[in-house]
Amino acid sequence: xxxxxxxxxxxxxxxxxxxxxxxxxxxxxxxxxxxxxxxxxxxxxxxxxxxxxxxxxxxxxxxxxxxxxxxxxxxxxxxxxxxxxxxxxxxxxxxxxxxxxxxxxxxxxxxxxxxxxxxxxxxxxxxxxxxxxxxxxxxxxxxxxxxxxxxxxxxxxxxxxxxxxxxxxxxxxxxxxxxxxxxxxxxxxxxxxxxxxxxxxxxxxxxxxxxxxxxxxxxxxxxxxxxxxxxxxxxxxxxxxxxxxxxxxxxxxxxxxxxxxxxxxxxxxxxxxxxxxxxxxxxxxxxxxxxxxxxxxxxxxxxxxxxxxxxxxxxxxxxxxxxxxxxxxxxxxxxxxxxxxxxxxxxxxxxxxxxxxxxxxxxxxxxxxxxxxxxxxxxxxxxxxxxxxxxxxxxxxxxxxxxxxxxxxxxxxxxxxxxxxxxxxxxxxxxxxxxxxxxx
Amino acid sequence: xxxxxxxxxxxxxxxxxxxxxxxxxxxxxxxxxxxxxxxxxxxxxxxxxxxxxxxxxxxxxxxxxxxxxxxxxxxxxxxxxxxxxxxxxxxxxxxxxxxxxxxxxxxxxxxxxxxxxxxxxxxxxxxxxxxxxxxxxxxxxxxxxxxxxxxxxxxxxxxxxxxxxxxxxxxxxxxxxxxxxxxxxxxxxxxxxxxxxxxxxxxxxxxxxxxxxxxxxxxxxxxxxxxxxxxxxxxxxxxxxxxxxxxxxxxxxxxxxxxxx
Numbered sequence: 001x002x003x004x005x006x007x008x009x010x011x012x013x014x015x016x017x018x019x020x021x022x023x024x025x026x027x028x029x030x031x032x033x034x035x036x037x038x039x040x041x042x043x044x045x046x047x048x049x050x051x052x053x054x055x056x057x058x059x060x061x062x063x064x065x066x067x068x069x070x071x072x073x074x075x076x077x078x079x080x081x082x083x084x085x086x087x088x089x090x091x092x093x094x095x096x097x098x099x100x101x102x103x104x105x106x107x108x109x110x111x112x113x114x115x116x117x118x119x120x121x122x123x124x125x126x127x128x129x130x131x132x133x134x135x136x137x138x139x140x141x142x143x144x145x146x147x148x149x150x151x152x153x154x155x156x157x158x159x160x161x162x163x164x165x166x167x168x169x170x171x172x173x174x175x176x177x178x179x180x181x182x183x184x185x186x187x188x189x190x191x192x193x194x195x196x197x198x199x200x201x202x203x204x205x206x207x208x209x210x211x212x213x214x215x216x217x218x219x220x221x222x223x224x225x226x227x228x229x230x231x232x233x234x235x236x237x238x239x240x241x242x243x244x245x246x247x248x249x250x251x252x253x254x255x256x257x258x259x260x261x262x263x264x265x266x267x268x269x270x271x272x273x274x275x276x277x278x279x280x281x282x283x284x285x286x287x288x289x290x291x292x293x294x295x296x297x298x299x300x301x302x303x304x305x306x307x308x309x310x311x312x313x314x315x316x317x318x319x320x321x322x323x324x325x326x327x328x329x330x331x332x333x334x335x336x337x338x339x340x341x342x343x344x345x346x347x348x349x350x351x352x353x354x355x356x357x358x359x360x361x362x363x364x365x366x367x368x369x370x371x372x373x374x375x376x377x378x379x380x381x382x383x384x385x386x387x388x389x390x391x392x393x394x395x396x397x398x399x400x401x402x403x404x405x406x407x408x409x410x411x412x413x414x415x416x417x418x419x420x421x422x423x424x425x426x427x428x429x430x431x432x433x434x435x436x437x438x439x440x
Numbered sequence: 441x442x443x444x445x446x447x448x449x450x451x452x453x454x455x456x457x458x459x460x461x462x463x464x465x466x467x468x469x470x471x472x473x474x475x476x477x478x479x480x481x482x483x484x485x486x487x488x489x490x491x492x493x494x495x496x497x498x499x500x501x502x503x504x505x506x507x508x509x510x511x512x513x514x515x516x517x518x519x520x521x522x523x524x525x526x527x528x529x530x531x532x533x534x535x536x537x538x539x540x541x542x543x544x545x546x547x548x549x550x551x552x553x554x555x556x557x558x559x560x561x562x563x564x565x566x567x568x569x570x571x572x573x574x575x576x577x578x579x580x581x582x583x584x585x586x587x588x589x590x591x592x593x594x595x596x597x598x599x600x601x602x603x604x605x606x607x608x609x610x611x612x613x614x615x616x617x618x619x620x621x622x623x624x625x626x627x628x629x630x631x632x633x634x635x636x637x638x639x640x641x642x643x644x645x646x647x648x649x650x651x652x653x654x655x656x657x658x659x660x661x662x663x664x665x666x667x668x669x670x671x672x673x674x675x676x677x678x679x680x681x682x683x684x685x686x687x688x689x690x691x692x693x694x695x696x697x698x699x700x701x
Contacts (some may be wrong), residue, residue, distance in 0.1 A: 004463075008511075141622065141625040141626065142618075142625075143621045144622065160544030246496050280579060281577055281578050281582070282577055285577065285613065286576055286618045286621040287574055287618030287619075287621045294611060295611060297610075298607035298611050298614075300605045
């Protein structure tokens with residue numbers, strides 16, 4: 001099992017009220033940008049990732065987002081390039097490059113090849129579709145999001161493997177001269193691990209390609225269901241999925257005392273937290289979701305949240321007085337609920353260990369990536385959390401993982417275990433502990 | 441009430457659903473970017489002496505999506521083939537908003553396809569002043585409210601959108617939004633070449649615009665007036681983007697007069 005470290009590199013100097021008044025992180029005006037503080041934090045977060053390696057985290061994970069103070073990683077490949085040079089051992093996992101919004105797969109192939117070369121083969125390249133809001137930020141047509149994603153991916157694989165020069169005339173991308181003189185160090189190309197929030201289309205695509213799928217803090221029950229879906233799809237492709245096909249990214253914050261952890265852990269909800277990444281109108285741009293997903297949304301009781309209703313038509317939403325203190329107050333029950341559901345893990349090492357072990361037992365991920373706290377948490381506390389996780393929790397988790405045979409995607413190539421026709425696949429999750437945890 | 445019928449035609453190599461109703465000389469109607477809203481009072485009045493042909497745009501739920509159509513210009517090409525196959529040309533046309541964009545693309549490519557054109561708050565040209573409202577990063581609710589000047593005193597608007605939304609309606613809206621985004625995302629709801637392609641167009645054209653239109657600015661109307669020789673402008677006071685339901689009487693009066701000239 002591999003343990004990874006991840007932070008969104010949150011902007012820590014913005015007043016929370018500004019985000020709450022905006023109704024989400026996306027589209028908060030960059031008039032609040034502070035170059036000195038940003039320069040400090042870009043450097044600090046690189047140092048923090050180096051500290052993760054020093055603490056023996058196996059993986060350093062990076063991501064990127066655009067147009068918001070939730071995540072400072074606007075161009076993650078820049079940071080990955082720096083880490084490639086400054087780290088020695090840790091794998092650099094990108095979760096992931098938003099192919100549809102970058103819209104330049106040849107350039108992407110070159111950038112990633114350089115990172116892989118500089119790191120001498122430590123890159124793990126993940127792909128994402130990009131958040132809904134990022135389709136607006138990058139002016140990427142959301143109706144073509146999945147097509148861009150798949151075509152860009154297929155192109156990059158070709159650019160890395162097919163000797164050039166050659167010409168490419170695709171549906172969305174066109175290149176006269178494909179012949180990159182930076183090719184990956186790893187052969188045939190770096191591993192690809194795909195993060196997601198349980199879109200069945202993405203899970204099916206991953207299973208088809210035997211790419212590990214990483215749940216981004218997704219609820220345990222539905223995650224088990226999707227794991228099964230993946231494994232069933234894998235069986236159709238003639239292989240047996242196992243822990244090497246799965247990973248999980250979990251918001252976790254640890255302090256010496258329960259009280260300190262709970263006090264600072266609340267920063268996971270800074271500005272409304274992940275749930276208020278962007279306002280509804282920015283979350284689901286037209287065409288971004290599949291027809292099946294839209295149909296599902298339409299039939300949910302709150303399905304009209306994006307749409308209209310007699311009552312909603314009468315709401316003068318633009319005139320509603322926003323009270324940041326009241327919003328903040330409303331978030332607290334959600335904070336407790338998320339902890340109960342082990343969607344957020346916060347506490348001292350003693351209280352956190354059983355929860356993380358439970359996650360490993362239920363989801364059986366080959367890799368677990370710790371997602372560090374958001375909001376204005378001081379460097380010292382961030383590092384204390386990292387240290388406690390690495391020194392007091394990691395050894396216990398690794399031992400537990402070994403005892404339940406969790407194998408990661410580096411130890412065993414996903415898709416390597418063939419499934420003979422007529423034999424049934426083995427379980428990929430264990431719902432048993434969910435009952436004990438009151439989550440069944 | 442006039443009886444309408446919906447037919448699925450095999451035309452121009454594809455399937456196209458067309459709604460028909462009324463009596464008399466054909467009148468082609470292109471609905472807007474939200475899809476066909478239903479038979480309203482303006483349809484009823486005009487259909488007394490005109491047969492309305494209302495194609496339901498491909499990808500908006502009923503007519504299957506045409507993957508090869510990737511721009512409004514492509515769509516206009518398909519519709520032009522359909523009009524010719526139906527032997528409707530030259531035909532009078534009314535195009536609403538993005539439907540006006542479609543009509544303008546058609547006339548630019550085939551100056552004889554329409555006998556008269558009514559473009560109601562048409563998109564399609566980059567406005568000389570102002571911006572076409574970006575309808576994609578807003579909720580359906582915000583969008584709909586922005587289409588009329590006074591939602592609560594527009595009975596036909598409330599009839600259309602005042603009730604609870606069913607899953608089917610939600611889906612239909614999302615289909616329309618997705619397809620409009622697919623073909624109109626960039627350049628946003630206009631074709632930079634269109635003003636040049638429209639040069640020399642002499643088809644009698646009426647440009648209808650409401651003074652409180654928040655979706656399509658007056659600048660679009662000015663550009664169309666410049667591009668189409670002899671185009672006239674009919675301004676309706678105190679209505680927004682949907683004069684046909686906000687002031688149906690005035691709208692029908694203006695349009696009927698123009699079409700019967």
